[in-house]
Amino acid sequence: MDRTITLKIIVLALIAVSFGLFAVRFGRVVLRILQANAETPAAEFTFGRRCWIFFWEVLCQANVIQRRPLVGIAHALLLWGFLAFLLAEFDHFAGIFGISLIDKDSDTGVFYFWLVFLFAFCCTLAIATLAFRRHILKSEWLDPITTETSLTLALIFIVMLTLLPLWWISEPSRASQVIWWLHTIAVLVLLPLLPHAKNLHMLLSPIALFLQRPGFSQIPALQDAEDPGLATGLDITRLTALQAYSCVECGRCTEQCPAYNTGKELDPRLIALGLNYYMDEYGPRSESPILEVAISPKAVFECTTCGACETHCPAGIQHLSMIVGLRRGAVISGTWQDPNAAKLFQSLSEHGNAMGVSEAERDRFIAWQELPIFDGSQEYCLWLGCMGAFDPRGRAIIGSFVEIMQHLGTSYGVLSKEYCTGDPARRLGNDAITKELADINRRLLSHYGALKIVSICPHCVRTIAEDWNQLQPAEAGEVQAPLDATIEHHTEFLARHADRLPSRDTGPTVAFHDPCYLGRYRNVYNDPRYVLAQTATVVEPPRTRESSYCCGAGGGLVFLGDEGGNRRMNEERANELIATGADVIATACPFCSASFREAHKPNAGAGTPPFLDIAQIVAEQIRL
Ligand code: SF4
Ligand code: SF4
Numbered sequence: 001m002d003r004t005i006t007l008k009i010i011v012l013a014l015i016a017v018s019f020g021l022f023a024v025r026f027g028r029v030v031l032r033i034l035q036a037n038a039e040t041p042a043a044e045f046t047f048g049r050r051c052w053i054f055f056w057e058v059l060c061q062a063n064v065i066q067r068r069p070l071v072g073i074a075h076a077l078l079l080w081g082f083l084a085f086l087l088a089e090f091d092h093f094a095g096i097f098g099i100s101l102i103d104k105d106s107d108t109g110v111f112y113f114w115l116v117f118l119f120a121f122c123c124t125l126a127i128a129t130l131a132f133r134r135h136i137l138k139s140e141w142l143d144p145i146t147t148e149t150s151l152t153l154a155l156i157f158i159v160m161l162t163l164l165p166l167w168w169i170s171e172p173s174r175a176s177q178v179i180w181w182l183h184t185i186a187v188l189v190l191l192p193l194l195p196h197a198k199n200l201h202m203l204l205s206p207i208a209l210f211l212q213r214p215g216f217s218q219i220p221a222l223q224d225a226e227d228p229g230l231a232t233g234l235d236i237t238r239l240t241a242l243q244a245y246s247c248v249e250c251g252r253c254t255e256q257c258p259a260y261n262t263g264k265e266l267d268p269r270l271i272a273l274g275l276n277y278y279m280d281e282y283g284p285r286s287e288s289p290i291l292e293v294a295i296s297p298k299a300v301f302e303c304t305t306c307g308a309c310e311t312h313c314p315a316g317i318q319h320l321s322m323i324v325g326l327r328r329g330a331v332i333s334g335t336w337q338d339p340n341a342a343k344l345f346q347s348l349s350e351h352g353n354a355m356g357v358s359e360a361e362r363d364r365f366i367a368w369q370e371l372p373i374f375d376g377s378q379e380y381c382l383w384l385g386c387m388g389a390f391d392p393r394g395r396a397i398i399g400s401f402v403e404i405m406q407h408l409g410t411s412y413g414v415l416s417k418e419y420c421t422g423d424p425a426r427r428l429g430n431d432a433i434t435k436e437l438a439d440i441n442r443r444l445l446s447h448y449g450a451l452k453i454v455s456i457c458p459h460c461v462r463t464i465a466e467d468w469n470q471l472q473p474a475e476a477g478e479v480q481a482p483l484d485a486t487i488e489h490h491t492e493f494l495a496r497h498a499d500r501l502p503s504r505d506t507g508p509t510v511a512f513h514d515p516c517y518l519g520r521y522r523n524v525y526n527d528p529r530y531v532l533a534q535t536a537t538v539v540e541p542p543r544t545r546e547s548s549y550c551c552g553a554g555g556g557l558v559f560l561g562d563e564g565g566n567r568r569m570n571e572e573r574a575n576e577l578i579a580t581g582a583d584v585i586a587t588a589c590p591f592c593s594a595s596f597r598e599a600h601k602p603n604a605g606a607g608t609p610p611f612l613d614i615a616q617i618v619a620e621q622i623r624l
Helices: 005-035 047-059 062-067 069-098 105-139 147-170 174-193 198-213 238-245 252-256 270-281 308-310 317-333 338-353 359-369 385-390 392-408 423-425 431-447 458-465 490-496 526-533 569-576 590-603 616-624
Strands: 380-383 452-455 486-489 509-512 537-539 584-587 611-613
Touching: 005 069, 005 198, 005 238, 005 270, 005 380, 047 062, 047 198, 047 270, 047 509, 062 069, 062 590, 069 105, 069 147, 069 174, 069 198, 147 174, 147 198, 147 338, 238 270, 252 270, 252 308, 270 317, 308 317, 317 423, 317 611, 338 431, 359 385, 359 392, 359 616, 380 392, 380 423, 385 590, 392 486, 392 611, 392 616, 423 458, 431 458, 452 490, 458 486, 490 526, 490 616, 509 526, 526 537, 569 584, 569 590, 584 590, 584 616, 590 611, 611 616
Parallel strands: 380 452, 452 486, 509 537, 509 584, 584 611
Antiparallel strands: none
16 A cells, blocks of 8 residues: 555544544543542552452453353453454554564464454454344343444444454555555544543553452541541542442443342442542532432442442442442431431440340340350350340350350350440441440450450451451550451351261251351351251252342341332342242341341241251251
8 A cells, every 4th residue: 555645644643633532531531530539548459469350350351251151251352352453553553654563474473463363253253242232132231322332332343344354455455445444544533432431441440450459348447537438529539539430331230239129229330420420520629529419328328238239340349438438428427317327326335236225135145045254264255246145036046056166065255245346337337436346345355365256247257357457547545455366257167167067968958048248248158058068958049159139137227227119128038048949048147037037927838948047057957
């Protein structure tokens, strides 16, 4: 092709316009992100770990493929194709100015051509698959496709389709000229479309994944007593802004959300997109309240903090820090007024437990159950928690677990005084009360020299193991009691002692419900199944393990009264578990047990399976 000076000038001008538009659009977003505050992480991933995450989650697209093989592979092929085409694109534009980056006749050039050819073929299939899903299957979780998204996909398609003939056809002809211009224009139109709306995820989600907070549901510590939580633009951190801009609007979070699926106003996608909208319309230096102008306050308090959204998000968006941050903003500013929450906070402050009952009730239970008092000489401090100390169902679980510990000859004791870990206050955005409770409990555990704690409640386990360490740093002069103890959940304890627990070849079928705070929060999936499998056949409900469906009690919601929406989460999940046809439904959280007990009442009848905690199932086997 004869590349005249005029041609070069035209192409150069088109490149300048395309890059200019790209830079203006992308620069605006980058500037908004950089104007936000830096975030002080509670803990840090090592650089090596971050590189591994980048390799595994971005380059290999492993999580996306594992969770949705077909769509995941289609998406991965697009990314790999995009990367494979980069060099060819640079070569194409350099060629206009007489520079050749690839010797097409060399072995390497030929190899590269076939590699690109392979990816072009796969990418074409991938785009067809994604288009079929969008236009024909019309998944209810996906937003209607916009003109801009359709145009982007069409342009990628044209770029891939035109590059190969360009490479192949060496003789100048009218056809090759048409293809050359088609390819060049497609690339130059595509470039400014990238930093816009959901296309931004192509540029930002790899960075968001690389920079994500370490661990699941990490809630950044408040900086000081004046920190208002996530209330206005001034409180949006760079990482939160980056994550909000990375949303690809795939709706995977929405699909998994128990609140959304039972007709509540909450849609986790709209939490990310709401912050995205706020950044665009108000910016990170705005003092306008985020709730109301960009996100519904009602929706924010409908979240059970089950974490399904965060687990399934392919773009590395950490919803829980956003949701709890927004709740903090509403609680600290006093804009959220809920009588049930006020009662809960008062109970926690005055009685040290979420039920609002006298401490003497706990003492009575300890005396009735003849539980030894922990004095530092026993191996385990058995943490009762509010449910274990006051709720009848929770007390029954404690009774069963104590039977097992006695069967194993494990020495244990319970604290003479113990207060709520602060879990419901923490999830509802009241760090002040959480910190008060954490400090008292830390002092008690430290005083008695507890080194090993075991609890029947995964909420207590999570809060003691992680949240207590992530609260606002101690004030100057304040001495925080050291906490040398490790804590584990009773299913982990049981799994470690499984060889000394009953084992039988025949037994009932048991469907196991993964509690959110045990599975997604602690990554404990196999231990309960391992224990159950010793005496039963374990069957799985349709939504299981990482995709388990919340019972509706978490996030402090169990204390807030009517959950709203058009269906109840506990009933929906209980019915799903019953529909497995299992003889027994097992779980491992006193909140799940209590929720299912509530849901179970209207359904109870002949043939309805019992809902039991694993400790109750194992204790029954010991009694046989
Ligand atoms: S944590 Fe659970 S309830 Fe809350 S938004 Fe995410 S999926 Fe929905
Ligand atoms: S937040 Fe994540 S899962 Fe939800 S729509 Fe956005 S990218 Fe998809």
